[in-house]
Amino acid sequence: MINNPHPPITLCMIVKNEAEHLANCLESIQEVVDEIIVVDTGSTDSTIQIAQHYGANIISLPWTSDFATARNVGITQAKGTWILVLDADEELDQGSKDELKLCAMHLQYEGFFLRIHNHTGKEKSSPTATVNPILRMFRNRPEHLFRGIIHEQIAASITDHRPNAALHLSTVMIHHYGYADHTVIEKDKIQRNVTLLEIALSRSPNDPFQHFNMAVEYMRLGEHQKALTHIHKSMELSVADTSYGHLLHKYEIRCRYALGEIDEALNCCNEAITMYPEYTDIFHLKGAILFANRKLQEAKSVLMKAVELGPAPTHYHTETGLGTYLSCNMLGQIAEEVGHDSEAITWYTKSALFQSDWVQSSNRILRIMKCSNQEQDIPELLANQFPLQIQSTEIRNEIIHWLALDGSYQAAQTLNTQLDTNMTDELKASWRSLISSDQPFTSDFSQETLTLAIPYAYQFGQENKAFNLLRQWELRYQNESRICADILHSQEHVQDPVLQPNKPTESLMNEAILLSRTWIALTDALLSRTEPTSPHYSAIRRVRLMLPLPRIK
Amino acid sequence: MNEHSIGVHIITKDEAELLPQCLESVQHADEIIVIDTGSKDSSILIARSYGAHVISMDWENNFSKPRNEALRHANTEWILILDADERLLTPLHILKEQLSSIESQIQAVTVTVDNLVSRQPENRVTHQALRLFRSDRDYEFRGIIHEQIEPSIIDKHGLSAITNSDTQIIHLGYLPQYLHNKNKVARNHALLQQSLMETPDDPFLLYNMGVTHCQAGQLEQAQLCLEHSLMLVPHNQSYRANLIRDLCKIYLELNLTKPLDILLIHELNRYSDYPDLHFLLAQSLERQGLLERAYDAYQNATSCTIGILHQRYITELGVAHFLPYCHMGMIAQQLGRIEDAARLFHLSLQFNPLYTPSLKGITSSFDALDVPNKDIHALLQQLVNPQTTEDHILIIEALKEIHAHESIASYSQQSYVSNPRILFDVCISLITISHLEEASVLFNQQMPHLSYEDLIVACQMWAICQWQQDPKELQDNFYVNMPLDMCKRYEFVDQILQIPSDTTKHHYPPDILELVITLVRQSVLLHQPEIAQRLIEHFPEGKLTYASTLYVHGDTMAAAEILLSLLQQDLLDDEASIYLGEILIDKGHYAQGAAWFEQLLQAHPRNEKIITAVSICYLHLAESYITEALGLADNHHSSHLHEDLSSIRSAILLLNRTGWHTTINLKRTTTEVRHD
Known part of the structure; x- marks a missing residue:
């Protein structure tokens, strides 16, 4: 904070038991603010210690069911030219530091709106649900006080005193986590x-x-x-x-x-x-x-x-x-x-190019192409429309895997040879191995391989082998399911989550999901036999389009 | 020239069959001019006998030439254009009255042409056409085919000189019997082809070429012509909407629902007031199992105001009211909204009280709402207001839907049963409700008046009736009206039935077995299972028919038992095998159902019914695994699983809507078959 060229900023917060988030928040504004004032309304965890670590000035205040009062106690102590207001589960985007400092230099404004990005999860990479511009940095003046016991607001008191006050919409980004949790608060x-x-x-x-x-x-x-x-x-x-x-x-x-x-x-x-x-x-x-x-x-x-x-x-x-x-x-x-x-593919491509929801939209494209007999054009479409994404080995392998799971084996194979990836050789071998083996046993294959291989065999004229395996697998599953039920039953007496974690149920659930996926793939292979001249062709095509999309973890 | 005098202009070539009815309808015209282009039949004589001025000229592959020739000879103020296969429906004196009050700036009047397309009076297509105009030296027909006078009138006086009227013409030429009698289609084809050589990109010619192909049953060629025309035709052309309608009818015929949907969803923005297009879209959607959207589209058809056709839409009778309302009723029924269904069928009947599907629909809806049969019967009487035997048959057909035997049996008076259709329905009902003596009496009375085909059916029923009345031999009166060979067969069967059955294997002649199998089927239909059982005790060959008929008539449990025993003896045919598979699925035994149908699939790898049945089994198995997974899942996984589960269920629902399952003739057939 030496050589700080901008007028000083005071961060004002109110907290109660925020040990989980507070450090991240304070870390993110360390180099930007000149003073930290934390009003604590009765934390019983390590909130105060964390705040002290970042050099905060801590004010303890009993909670009076009034947010505005608590905020105002904080800001009246502030020495900075600017007051920045953040909540403990918020964080300044590291790319926005300079812009915030720049804002602070513009004293012709009374306040700045910052853009609050509400994330659905606890990670910065989790999707943003909403973006909300909120007045969060304003000039420190005695008459600028929060109003309202809940959803306390500063804007009204600024505009009341200075009807012509200039407020600026900045693009400073604040991440707010746990928005989804907030929406389902008790x-x-x-x-x-x-x-x-x-x-x-x-x-x-x-x-x-x-x-x-x-x-x-x-x-x-x-x-x-x-x-x-x-x-x-x-x-x-x-x-x-x-x-x-x-x-x-x-x-x-x-x-x-x-x-x-x-x-x-x-x-x-x-x-x-x-x-x-x-x-x-x-x-x-x-x-x-x-x-x-x-x-x-x-x-x-x-x-x-x-x-x-x-x-x-x-x-x-x-x-x-x-x-x-x-x-x-x-x-x-x-x-x-x-x-x-074709119109659907165009829109889904546009959607996928906006990045955020790449997988969902691109999977719809692949499904549509399969159902309209354009499977062979999939590699070319991917190369033309998504050249950047395709370069990533991870995405590429995921697509190949997805295509195989959705029964587009030819497209998956072409893509695999074209792109010459190593990892998928194993995958490719796995779904073909079944056809070459004379008397296959489920124990020879992993469940993931079976999910790929059974519909593959079915689609390419080895129906008996496919059913032989599938029925073996179902029997095995039923056995495991019985054993699992027994374990769960015995756990009711000896509950020890450390020794007996939820493993058996989770693997059983995954197996059930894979079996379901296999039956769906068989349905699709079968329905694809419908003649285009059939009066129900269009209805059956719609059924194929609506079958659940494969999910890759 | 008389004020408001009317001349009728007709061109003919070998029109002797239809010309009289045409001339009959205009015999009070002030003048009739017939241009004959080379008839070899009596057309010219017929025309003269009606006082027509007949002019003969050579046919020069151009319809405008004879038309314009007629105009040159016209001596009347107004000219009405008719074809020989048409008839003026509006009486000529009324037409004259209307013309006398018409404003002087009006030069031409459009009339409504009703095209009959089948025997059913409700099957007709109407459009507006310019057929009536003032005589004027500057007016001329243009176009070698589908010649038009309109452009020359518009050239001189503008669009405002044309008005609409309710004058009606009936066109018979599209009735199948006339369409194929003549070589009109071939002639039009040749003419159009010749014109298209000169102007290959004329959209109007292409449109007419498409229609001609369609009349000749060449749907693929018709499709190509119409699509080509659609690409070229300017948006403001009045026939463009009709072109789209014709193209969509062909798409529907060829099962091309996809291009139809895409075309109409765009074009309905432009022609939102054209009921036929809404109706066609609805039919396409309904066929794809998209019932909710089909319902919306039918509803849109009903919201089109008919009668105000500012564009010359060709429109089918009822397409804006009784047809869509009836379809909406059927969809509501399928979706289990019975009250709505009843209301919609009732609405449909307000516009056409004799429309059979709506009559059947309203009957089954009220039945599902537990309205007593006699009240439904009274309602039908009130709706139909029967005058003719045909009307009564409509009511009986509707009552059959709900097995209202008591009500049907009430039609046993002589005046009704002299019609063999009514006789059979009444007797089926009488036998079903065990009024055997009455049925016997009716058969005895009516037998001498029946045709051979009807006699065959009557004998089957009467034999079952007599056996049920008295297990001993058939009475003598049974044989009185019967041909000798038939007598012999019945005597044979009758004698076998009289001796105790044993387990020895007999070999009976094929014609005897054929009769037995028919009798077994009839016994089930007549609800006389004892007779059927007695027959199959002596003729085990009838077992399969017995089980299959029982299944189709709703006694699935009894059917299943016999089918299983036949399975053990390896005596099932494909049809019965499918029934057995359906029973497995209906009972929720999806794994067994899958295995069973897979076996059938190997013999019939492309059979769509079997493919669908297997798919439904597979999807139910997938569903059960997801349900198990859900039982083991935490919150994180469960939303995905719920999503997948609902997709699978929608897929099953849609597959079930393709009608793969045999229709079971239960007393109630209103709700969709469900398997969950």
Whole structure:
């Protein structure tokens, strides 16, 4: 923190029992902030020690069911020019450090919106569910205080005192983990929020923001009718360009749809589109509702609009994938429903090129090609459309394995020879070995090999061998299943998770999944015999398309 | 020239068969001009006998020439164009009245042409055509085939000079008996081919070539022509929508549901008011088992307002109301929404009370809703309001759907049973409800009036009826109206039945066994299992028929037992083997079902029914493993497994919708066969 060119930043946090996350958070902002103030509301774990390690100034405060008070205790102690607010399960993206410092130099602004990326898992690599711009860094002034006992807000107090305050939308990225956990937080925690919000609303019944928050809690509880009431109240009370105005509309649509009010939901979509014509999420949502109600052509045109718009502009709360891979994916599904293969492949390719959901979309492509007798074109398509992905040995082998599991053995083989990979030689040998062996026994093969080899034998005229093996395998499975049941039974008496981990059930589950996959592959091989002239050809093709996709761990 | 006088113009070549009915319909016209292009039959004489002015000219491979020749001779204010295979349905004096009140700037009037396409009166296709126009030196027909006057009228006065009317013409030429009688198709083909040599990319010619191929039954060629035409035709052409309709009908005929779906889903944006296109899409989707989407598409067909055809859509009768409502009813039935089904069938019948599928549908729906048979019968009476024997037959057909024997038996009066169809239905019902004496009396009365074919069936029923009444020999009156060879066969069977059965193997003549097998089947149909059993005690060859018939008529358990015993003796045929496999699947024995059908598959590797049956077994096995895995899975895995499980179940549902399973004629056949 020597030679710090920017005006000082104070990080302000409130914590309670955050030992799990706090270190990561503080590590990420070490070189950026000049002061750390942690308000602890009664931790019983090592939170305080961790905070001390990073040189934080710790204030202990009894919890008074009021978030704003706790925050304000922290910021009134701050010495920096800027206040940065983070939660313990958040982390500054390392690529955003410089931008944040740069922001701090721009004293013409009163505050900066940072982009909160809500991850579904606990890893940075886990998918982002939503991205939310939130005012998280603002000038340290005595009158800038948080308001609200829950969902405490700073924006109102800034704009009240400085109606012309300049606020900037930055692209600084904050990772927020465990979002999925948050969405499934125990009911009583939501209930606690509801109680707090009720208090807040009894104090200021006309606070549109708290009505909005209340609606969010009710949506999490699945009580959409109540949520809707608060959304409408909030809409009525809030001024024209409220920062969460677009969210009110999105949530209104969600609630209407969840309540089965399709026409109203679509009306709300149209209304929202006139008000926020650049808000991609609404277009996607409208498309999804139309698709679910089998209005394929209308769904298609509105989703295409979403793709044309691309991801929503930075000041909107948005969900990842809308306007990009999720919208393209849905367009692919619509094309499949219509029966338009080439169009479906085009959309899935687009979706896959947005990267995030590469496997799901590309697997649909491979499945469609197989079912429309274009298996032989798969290697060429992959080489043309996904040259970069194909270069990765790992992805390449995964595709080859997947193709074989899905019964596209020829494509898998071609791909294998073309790309000359080592690892898959073994795999290739495995599914062919069965045909060469005269009297095969299940014990000679691993379960994974059987899953590949049995449908292979079946598809290439060795039906008896295939069934011989499959039936042996089923018998073996039934035996194991019986033994496993016995073990589980005995475990009820001697429970020792260290000596007897869940191994037997897990391997048995995997075996059941592999057996199921094998039967599915046989079904597909059989159904592929249907003549194109049959009146049911199209129905059977749809069945082949909808069979579960192979899953590779 | 008389004010509002009408001249009728016809061109003929060997039209003696249909010309009289055509001229009959316009005999009060102020003038009839017939241009004959070389008839060798009596066409010219017929035309003269109706007072027509007949002009003969050479045929020059051009329809416009004789048409324009007629125009040159016209002496009337208005001209009506008719073909010899058409008939003016609107009385001529009414037409004249309408013309007298028409505004003076109107130059031409379109009329509705009803094309009959089969014996069923509801099978008809209608379109609007410009056939009535004011005489004017500047008007001329253009085009060597499908000649049109319209362009020359529009050239002079614009589109606003044309108006619609409800004048109706009936066209008989598409009826199969006339279509093949004449070489019109070949003639059109030659003409079109000649024109296409000059302008190979004329979309209108290609369209007509497609239609001609279609009439000749050459669907693949028709498809190519229509697709070619569709690529070239400008979007604003009035026949474009009809071209799409024709192409889709061919796609459907050829099972090409995929191009049909893709074409229509786009074109319906443009022609959303064309009910036929919605209906065709719906049929395609229904065939693919996509019932929910098919339902939507049928519904879209019903929301098209008919009657206001601003474009000249060719439209099939009922395609915007009774047909789609009936299909929606059947889908609702399949999806188990019986109340909806009843309502939809009722709606369909509001538009066509004589539409048999809707009558059957409403009957089975109300039956499934536990409405008593007599109330259903009363409802049918009220809906159909029967006037003719045919109407009564419709009601009886519907009642047969629900095995309403008491109600059917009420048609036993002489006036009904003189119709052999009603006689048989009434007797089946009487025998089923054990009114054997009444049935016998009816047979005795009606026997002398029956045709040979009907006599054969009547004898089978009557024999079973008599045996059931009295196990002793058939009575003498049974043989009175019977040909000698038939008498001998019945006597033979009757005598064998009188002696106690033994286990010795007999060899009976094939014609005797044939009769026995028919009698066994009839006994099951007539619900007289004792007779069937007595027959197979003496003629074990009838066992297989007995079991199969029992199966198809819903007594699957009794059937299974006999089928299994026949299996041990290796006496099952393919059909019975499939029945046995179906029983295994219906009972949920998927592993055995799979093994059983695999065996059949080896003998018939391409049999779709067997392929589907095996696939269903495999999918059920896959389902059971996933269910087991779910029992062992943690939260992390279970969402994937649930997803896979629902895909498998949807796949099974869709496969079951292909109708692979034999239809079991249960009293209730309303809900989809389910296996879970």
